[in-house]
Amino acid sequence: MSSVALLSGLSKVASDYDAIFCDVWGVIHNGREAFAEACVALKKFRETRGPVVLITNAPVPKDRVTRLFPKFGVPMDCFDDVIASGDATRNELKRFAPGPVYRIGLEEDFGTYAGLSLEFSDDPDVAKVVCCTSLREYPDGKPEPYRDELKMLVAKGLPMICANPDVVFRQGDKLIWSAGSLAKVYVEEGGKVISPGKPDEPIYQLAFKRAADLAGREIAPQRVLAIGDGPITDVLGANRQGIDALFIGGGIHGHAMETGEAFLASAEKILAADGVSARYAMPELGW
Helix, strand or coil, X not given: CCCCEECCCHHHCHHHCCEEEECCECCCECCCCECHHHHHHHHHHHHHCCCEXXXXXXXXXXXXXXXXXXXXCCCCCCCCEEEEHHHHHHHXXXXXXXXXXXXXXXXXXXXXXXXXXXXXXXXXXXXXXXXXXXXXXXXXXXXXXXXXXXXXXXXXXXCEEECCCCCEEEECCEEEECHHHHHHHHHHCCCCXXXXXXXXXXXXXXXXXXXXXXXXXXXXXXXXXXXXXXXXXXXXXXXXXXXXXXXXXXXXXXXXXXXXXXXXXXXXXXXXXXXXXXXXXXXXXXX
């Protein structure tokens, strides 16, 4: 018997939950356009059940995340608030203030540091911490060319804050290497990585607090449904928090998913490969 239930629509289980923690990329949009049915499903849950908090490993503050929604066609009434890894990263950076911080990432990510009492240095002998928001080359950067640089930073004993633990993300039909791929190399070289985003604790602490504020009461983990397409981020994070997970197969693993009756078997295979478990699976989110 399957350990994962194939869900025909969110409405079938909505009454079992009082809040949703939902991923963004791969669930409600693909970096180019919104998934309309997913947005409808979240809107209906808000209207009938409780708050929808979007939790994303985007390495920037939430206003940078939502700024793109109108362009993609994501309606602003399908969620209550957004918790971004960039927000959780800022909390971690405050602990290392004033630094200096050795930055790896695109210049457009540097809004993550805005307003913080930080200094910056490209000198590993001066820096106190590394913060990685992305690869420097978008969209075609690859992690392996960074190995020598990362090995040198590890040798200096610098911890790395990984602002986006995703290894890859999907933009349209293209998979793009993300900051998590550099964090993986950092660990391989013996470095310490701090991950404020999914699947680790900091971003969920913020999400639970925001859901409680929105609902006017504490919401127990067993009354929260986590929705996402990333086994080692969304699903693993849900497993660690004691939250039921709904795995969306059409996101970053869409290329590896079977259709029709074979979908569930392929979803189980992907989840098992990463040692995680989801209560439900759907090809795409819908009501």
